[in-house]
Amino acid sequence: MFKLISTQPHKNRNTIMLLTTTNNIEGRRITAYYGIVSGETIIGANIFRDFFASIRDIVGGRSGSYEKVLREAKETALQEMSQQAAALGANAVIAIDLDYETVGGEGSMLMVTAAGTAVRYE
Numbered sequence: 830m831f832k833l834i835s836t837q838p839h840k841n842r843n844t845i846m847l848l849t850t851t852n853n854i855e856g857r858r859i860t861a862y863y864g865i866v867s868g869e870t871i872i873g874a875n876i877f878r879d880f881f882a883s884i885r886d887i888v889g890g891r892s893g894s895y896e897k898v899l900r901e902a903k904e905t906a907l908q909e910m911s912q913q914a915a916a917l918g919a920n921a922v923i924a925i926d927l928d929y930e931t932v933g934g935e936g937s938m939l940m941v942t943a944a945g946t947a948v949r950y951e
Contacts, residue, residue, distance in 0.1 A: 839867060842898070845920075846911040846914060846915060846920065846922065847920065847921035847922070847950075848907060848910075848921070848922050848925055848945070849921070849922070849923050849924075849925065850851075850924070850925050850926075851923060852923055852924050853923065854921060854923065854935075854949070854950050857950040857951065858950060858951055859921075859923075859948045859949070859950045860948075860949050860950060860951055861918075861919075861948060861949040862946060862947075862948050863912070863914070863917040863918065863919050863947035863948065863949070864917075864946065864947060865944060865945070865946060865947075866910050866912030866913040866914045866919075866922060866944070866945060866946070866947045867909075867910055867912065867913070867927065867942060867943060867944040867945075868905070868906040868907060868908065868909025868912075868916070868942070868943045868944075869909065869940065869941070869942045870902045870905040870906045870907055870909070870940070870941050871932065871938050871939070871940045871941075872898060872901075872902050872938065872939050872941075873933075873937065873938050882886075887908065898939070899929070899939070899941070901906070902939060902941040903941055903943070905941070906941045906942060906943040907925075907943050908925070909943075910922060910925075910943045910944070910945065914945075916948035917947050918949060919947035919948055919949055920948075920949050920950060921947075921948050921950050922945040922946065922947055922948070923945055923946050924945050924946050924947055925943060925944070925945035926943070926944050926945065927941065927942070927943050928941070928942045928943075928944075929941055930942075
């Protein structure tokens, strides 16, 4: 069984891009492999968000503002990857891997990368 991460319509086509972390699409036959596609986004941390997150670190609890930024960064990376795959003629990206890294001085920026294999299935 495959796990559907997201479906996103491509701006230039009336198709839905299937995104999955699995290596195949259950019940479907992959007819073409287009290669590796990726999407990246780098976001900066806001000083006020950092301040309130550090308070949460001391008293405990979740940082809703950071979670929202992480979700937005992930969606941006997935969307860029989907657009790259659609430009190649793919209608799915399989074997998706998401990577989160801090970059910049003292980890002031967050980089989110989504990478997978662009394919066409029927």
